[in-house]
Amino acid sequence: MPIKDEFVPAARFLKNFEGKILLASHENPDGDTVGSALALYLALKKLGKSVKVGCRDPVPYFLQFLPASREFLKLPVEEEFDLCVVVDASSHKRLGVPVRAKSFMRIDHHKGGDFYREEDLVDAFAPATAAVVYYLIKNIDEDLIDREVATCLYTGLATDTGFFTNSNTDAEALKLAHLLVERYGVDPHEVAVNVKERNPLRRFKLLSRALDTLELHLGGKVSSMFVLKEWLDELGASYEDTEGFVNYARSLDGVEVAVFITERPEEGVWKVSLRSKGKADVSVVCERFGGGGHKYAAGCKIPLNLSLKEVKEKLLEEIRKVV
Ligand SMILES: [Mn+2]
Structure with missing residues (x-):
């Protein structure tokens, strides 16, 4: 610049x-x-x-x-x-x-x-x-x-x-x-x-649960993982402890777009973070849900009245158009 x-x-x-x-x-x-x-x-x-x-x-x-x-x-x-x-x-x-x-x-x-x-x-x-x-x-x-x-x-x-x-x-x-x-x-x-390098132990306990939810979609081009609010409460963790979790999903071989979803009941939303490591522009996907960001990193919020399964389906429907 x-x-x-x-x-x-x-x-x-x-x-x-x-x-x-x-x-x-x-x-x-x-x-x-x-x-x-x-x-x-x-x-x-x-x-x-x-x-x-x-x-x-x-x-x-x-x-x-x-x-x-x-x-x-x-x-x-x-x-x-x-x-x-x-x-x-x-x-x-x-x-x-x-x-x-x-x-x-x-x-x-x-x-x-x-x-x-x-x-x-x-x-x-x-x-x-x-x-x-x-x-x-x-x-x-x-x-x-x-x-x-x-x-x-x-x-x-x-x-x-x-x-x-x-x-x-x-x-x-x-x-x-x-x-x-x-x-x-x-x-x-x-x-x-x-x-x-100043991670609290609770962060890794939480990461371990989040990693357990890792899934591949669309023939391995998309990965997803999530964190539920009750896990935070059980571990005494907070949202800031999830910072960077999405990078694990993105680092999988063959993955072009990674999805990370956090349940946020106090805001009444699922908070969604998307990361791209290929050519896909994830800001386009997030704009569809009223969010935004960059080509390689974007976010949006989806109302909690949709189930996690429905949220994933809706996201994958839009991601399919960009990968
Ligand atoms: Mn910035």
Whole structure:
């Protein structure tokens, strides 16, 4: 992703903005939404802006090593903001809660979605929102980037690219990672250990149950697995413990599309994650169910009044068209 003029209006807008800013991460936060929001938060704070960072859900344990991660507000809050910046989400709806703000702005790398203002920065070709935020901060003032900001950006980039293995890992992603390490002193090992190697035992107990549900469909081109809420309760686990489970389904030989379904009774839905390792565009499938995402990773929600069997059938019917 080369430096483009399109970063200038957004950079100027934030640099000159005088009101109260909220940087909002999407529900069920991942490394990219948290890392990107924190990087921009630290940079804007240095600039002396009135800025806060918030999310509906707590920062997952594997991201709590990030600087200022404890400063995340739990949304919703009473406070009204002059500007809410939606980070790494295609719409404010993906925040999962209402936010009181006079205006919105979007910084993201998802396809389609809602646009709020001229200064929105949405680059569907960027490997991660963290890459968009890097160029944004660079255009505000390069000196705002220090080791802490760079570590947040690197974490967003690394997690969204599956530590530089997913199909969005391109020369630009590696070039940015190189720069963050070389110029700003990011420690890739430290990030990897924190994100990948601090698993609680309950996560593997849960994974073991989930793996038991693995199935192949459509002649082995599609795999599926699921997690039921009662298993979480029995093991004292939470939804964040299922992060990355879908990658096991995707890693099966011959599989082009992997399906991972989580039962979420408190939202009244089955939460569906799809991953592609072939040519199939899974965002198209999820859009059919009101969701979205990227070609290689997408999600949607399906009402719980359908049985798990029906959900799988409906999904397979649509997946069949793209594999
Ligand atoms: Mn992302």
